[in-house]
Amino acid sequence: MYLILLGILIGITLYITYKRKNKLINDDSNMKYDHAIIMGGSIAGMTTAAYLSKYFKRITIVESDDVLNETLMKSTANELLDYRCNLKCSSSLGRAGVTQSYQIHVLQGEGANILFELFPNLKAKLIKEYGACLCSLRNKFRFVIGDVLLNKNLTEDLHWFCIDRFTLETILRRELCLQYNNEQIQWMSNTKVTQLIVNQSKNTVLGIKYRSKLNSDTRMQLYSDFIIDCTGRYSSSIKWLKENFDLIIPTEELHTGTGYVSFVGERFKTGNVSLDSIHVGGNAAHAPNHNKGFLTTPIRQIKSSDPKSLGLLSNFAVYCVNSEYPPNDSYENLLEWIKEYLPIDYYLILKSTKLLSPLLPYRRAFDSRKYVELLGRKWPLNYILLGDAMCVFNPKNGQGMTHACRQAKQLNEIFKQKYHLKDISFIYNRQASSISEECWLGSTTNDWAVPTLKVIKTDQYGKTTTYQRSEDSTSNYSQPKIPLFMQFLQWYTHWLIKCAAQSGELSTAFLYVVFQEKTPYSLLQPKFFLKILYSSFRNYFNLTKSLFD
Ligand SMILES: Cc1cc2nc3c(=O)[nH]c(=O)nc-3n(C[C@H](O)[C@H](O)[C@H](O)COP(=O)(O)OP(=O)(O)OC[C@H]3O[C@@H](n4cnc5c(N)ncnc54)[C@H](O)[C@@H]3O)c2cc1C
Ligand SMILES: *[C@@H]1O[C@H](CO)[C@@H](O)[C@H](O)[C@H]1NC(C)=O
Ligand SMILES: *[C@@H]1O[C@H](CO)[C@@H](O)[C@H](O)[C@H]1NC(C)=O
Ligand SMILES: *[C@@H]1O[C@H](CO)[C@@H](O)[C@H](O)[C@H]1NC(C)=O
Ligand SMILES: *[C@@H]1O[C@H](CO)[C@@H](O)[C@H](O)[C@H]1NC(C)=O
Ligand SMILES: *[C@@H]1O[C@H](CO)[C@@H](O)[C@H](O)[C@H]1NC(C)=O
Ligand SMILES: *[C@@H]1O[C@H](CO)[C@@H](O)[C@H](O)[C@H]1NC(C)=O
Ligand SMILES: *[C@@H]1O[C@H](CO)[C@@H](O)[C@H](O)[C@H]1NC(C)=O
Numbered sequence: 001m002y003l004i005l006l007g008i009l010i011g012i013t014l015y016i017t018y019k020r021k022n023k024l025i026n027d028d029s030n031m032k033y034d035h036a037i038i039m040g041g042s043i044a045g046m047t048t049a050a051y052l053s054k055y056f057k058r059i060t061i062v063e064s065d066d067v068l069n070e071t072l073m074k075s076t077a078n079e080l081l082d083y084r085c086n087l088k089c090s091s092s093l094g095r096a097g098v099t100q101s102y103q104i105h106v107l108q109g110e111g112a113n114i115l116f117e118l119f120p121n122l123k124a125k126l127i128k129e130y131g132a133c134l135c136s137l138r139n140k141f142r143f144v145i146g147d148v149l150l151n152k153n154l155t156e157d158l159h160w161f162c163i164d165r166f167t168l169e170t171i172l173r174r175e176l177c178l179q180y181n182n183e184q185i186q187w188m189s190n191t192k193v194t195q196l197i198v199n200q201s202k203n204t205v206l207g208i209k210y211r212s213k214l215n216s217d218t219r220m221q222l223y224s225d226f227i228i229d230c231t232g233r234y235s236s237s238i239k240w241l242k243e244n245f246d247l248i249i250p251t252e253e254l255h256t257g258t259g260y261v262s263f264v265g266e267r268f269k270t271g272n273v274s275l276d277s278i279h280v281g282g283n284a285a286h287a288p289n290h291n292k293g294f295l296t297t298p299i300r301q302i303k304s305s306d307p308k309s310l311g312l313l314s315n316f317a318v319y320c321v322n323s324e325y326p327p328n329d330s331y332e333n334l335l336e337w338i339k340e341y342l343p344i345d346y347y348l349i350l351k352s353t354k355l356l357s358p359l360l361p362y363r364r365a366f367d368s369r370k371y372v373e374l375l376g377r378k379w380p381l382n383y384i385l386l387g388d389a390m391c392v393f394n395p396k397n398g399q400g401m402t403h404a405c406r407q408a409k410q411l412n413e414i415f416k417q418k419y420h421l422k423d424i425s426f427i428y429n430r431q432a433s434s435i436s437e438e439c440w441l442g443s444t445t446n447d448w449a450v451p452t453l454k455v456i457k458t459d460q461y462g463k464t465t466t467y468q469r470s471e472d473s474t475s476n477y478s479q480p481k482i483p484l485f486m487q488f489l490q491w492y493t494h495w496l497i498k499c500a501a502q503s504g505e506l507s508t509a510f511l512y513v514v515f516q517e518k519t520p521y522s523l524l525q526p527k528f529f530l531k532i533l534y535s536s537f538r539n540y541f542n543l544t545k546s547l548f549d
Contacts, residue, residue, distance in 0.1 A: 032057050033225045033421065037208055039193045040230035041067055042098055043169060044387025044404035046176050048228055049185050050118045051412040059185045060222065062210055064192040065097040072170050073177075077130045081300065081313075084166045085264050085357040095166075098232065103262045103362050103395070104317035105165035106280070106297055109515030111402030112161040114409055119175045123161075126171060131300035131313075132163035133279075137511060140279035144343075146286030148497050150511075153504030158511055160280045164264075164299035164315055165401075190214050193231070197221060198244045198380065204422075205244075205383035225421060227383045228411075230404075233368065235389035245380055248462045250371040255454040256287075256447045257323030258365040258394055261334065264299065265353040267310040275345055276310060283342060285396055287449040291322040293396065294338070294346045316350065318342075319396065321450050328361040367443050368392040373433040374460065381422045384429065386411065391436035393443040402516045403439045407432045438520055442513075445489045448482050455480045495532045496523060506531070 036056040038045045041063035049059050066072075072094065075083060087102065095101050107115075116123045126132035135141060137158045143150045176185065190213040197207040207223035229237050241247040269276055278296070285293035300313040318326040318338060327333040339347040369391045372379060387404030410431050414424055447453065454477075455467040467480035482490075500506040506528060512518040 035224040036226045037224040038228045043401050045230035047408040055415045062188045066094050068189045104315045106398040108402040110517045111405045114405040133301045135160045135280045142278045142281040144283040146290040148501045151504045151507040155508045162298045196240045204381040229385045229389045232388040233392045251458045253456040254367040256321045256450040259325040259363040260319040261326050261328045262317045264357040265355045267312045268308045268352040270352045291324045292320045292341045328359045372429045399439045495536045
């Protein structure tokens with residue numbers, strides 16, 4: 001007995017000393033570091049800048065696009081909308097760095113919570129001036145996964161904040177510039193980061209090399225205490241770490257043949273009230289049997305004198321996994337395709353929709369994870385990856401922006417606890433990767449079921465192996481083996497969704513996880529686990545019974 005107590009005491013003491021050791025010795029709460037550099041001024045970069053302004057005297061955001069252009073900074077709400085709707089291709093709006101920007105984007109609850117806490121005026125502004133709206137999941141939402149409809153009797157009402165990604169990002173940038181003056185947060189737009197400046201023997205990143213896009217001859221250097229890579233899915237971090245420190249980040253990519261066609265339209269009454277009440281929702285693709293999906297969300301509430309108008313401008317996406325791409329040559333062909341492959345409801349909704357934009361395809365979606373935490377203390381000091389730069393998800397689950405916001409918030413927590421600056425990248429890597437892990441499971445569980453899945457893995461020695469699922473025996477790649485844990489998750493989600501169709505309580509719990517307000521592990525709690533186990537067994541015995549009948 002005493003021995004156990006003694007053991008616990010020693011444990012606690014060791015823990016406290018460990019914590020102390022990692023903390024700043026100077027506990028002066030007003031102390032600020034001098035300068036941080038953030039590469040990339042999109043969702044991840046701007047959220048991080050707002051959080052870190054508490055800990056750094058100066059922050060420089062280096063962004064390769066012309067984001068401070070007056071068209072983006074000064075246009076009125078209607079001009080922005082026109083601009084958004086009339087573009088010819090995704091790079092024509094001066095945001096070539098985020099080609100996904102014009103595709104449908106939903107902002108999950110936790111992402112909205114974080115942004116609205118950081119930028120107190122943002123929510124009201126978006127609603128009042130830009131026609132954003134809050135959609136009640138009880139009344140204006142219908143969500144089918146594969147062919148299973150989630151139960152509508154939610155035990156609590158959740159709300160979806162609806163606005164298009166282009167407006168959200170643009171207004172966020174204006175808020176950031178209003179909230180922080182040019183001395184606290186300085187923007188360098190039209191500027192591309194080309195390399196890191198490092199001290200190899202100290203295993204430290206010291207700064208960046210960059211090049212102005214307007215004056216391509218000038219190559220310059222900028223030093224700082226801390227550097228955050230928020231450059232998104234095509235981040236050069238893998239290359240930079242290899243070149244400068246000879247470090248290899250183990251990675252995993254899943255290619256699922258995900259393809260989107262997004263467009264904007266005004267919704268009119270269909271003559272069926274229950275269809276008109278679906279403001280947010282659709283049919284989520286669910287491999288291997290339901291590889292085509294539909295999603296809609298409002299982007300503006302408008303006033304219309306036409307009694308047939310629903311007063312909604314909406315974003316629509318018709319999408320697929322398994323390379324079963326929807327057509328993008330004409331609206332008529334797209335409608336025919338929807339009529340053939342999706343429930344008739346969506347055809348009816350779209351037939352009563354007035355198209356207001358071109359059809360924009362996007363076929364370069366994938367899941368891609370950098371296992372930064374596996375490098376442990378070998379990871380260089382004062383340098384981290386955040387948002388898509390660390391982990392990219394299949395967009396069909398709508399997790400990316402919220403994932404970036406959560407990682408930025410976690411970084412804030414770490415700074416708040418006053419760790420030594422030199423320990424922060426190591427601590428952050430572990431904590432941020434567990435956020436990525438949750439979203440990663442959310443996307444890849446079903447992605448592993450895609451019939452033509454391709455997996456590319458690079459291990460810590462830099463050896464890359466490609467696997468491809470196919471019936472073609474002459475294929476050059478071996479078949480991917482589904483990890484055991486994945487098989488369990490696939491089985492579990494299958495029954496979870498079936499049970500959620502019957503249970504408002506389970507549907508609510510599931511939506512909290514979709515919103516990233518609760519961890520996916522909350523769905524494993526005993527009361528749900530037993531229910532799910534029970535229905536799976538009941539089905540199993542029914543099947544065997546019917547075999548013997
Ligand atoms: C089709 C599609 C649909 C999606 N739908 C959703 C959704 O519904 N909900 C959701 O939450 N997420 C969605 N996502 C994911 C979401 O778009 C990303 O997760 C999110 O944009 C990540 O933000 P980020 O700031 O990390 O990167 P990005 O938004 O990609 O921004 C990177 C920034 O870095 C800049 N940059 C790049 N290289 C350099 C350089 N060398 N120097 C300087 N600047 C540089 C770029 O110009 C850009 O501004 C979707 C993605 C796709 C492809
Ligand atoms: C803003 O962008 C537009 C379109 O790309 C361009 O024509 C214009 O010159 C830019 N304005 C400035 C001040 O750079
Ligand atoms: C929702 O609840 C009502 C009232 O309790 C019930 O009549 C109805 O059948 C429930 N609907 C579903 C889909 O479970
Ligand atoms: C790197 O750091 C070491 C140790 O502090 C120092 O001696 C050396 O001059 C630095 N090298 C460069 C290139 O700055
Ligand atoms: C209206 O749409 C709902 C949802 O698809 C459907 O169940 C119902 O039968 C439709 N009503 C009419 C009158 O067509
Ligand atoms: C449809 O999308 C594909 C993939 O992005 C593209 O190659 C093709 O040109 C598009 N077709 C039309 C008519 O826009
Ligand atoms: C396999 O590789 C060979 C040589 O690289 C190539 O010619 C062949 O087309 C590939 N087969 C398949 C099915 O991709
Ligand atoms: C099993 O069979 C019974 C009676 O045949 C039925 O009521 C029940 O819904 C079935 N259960 C499942 C999970 O299919």
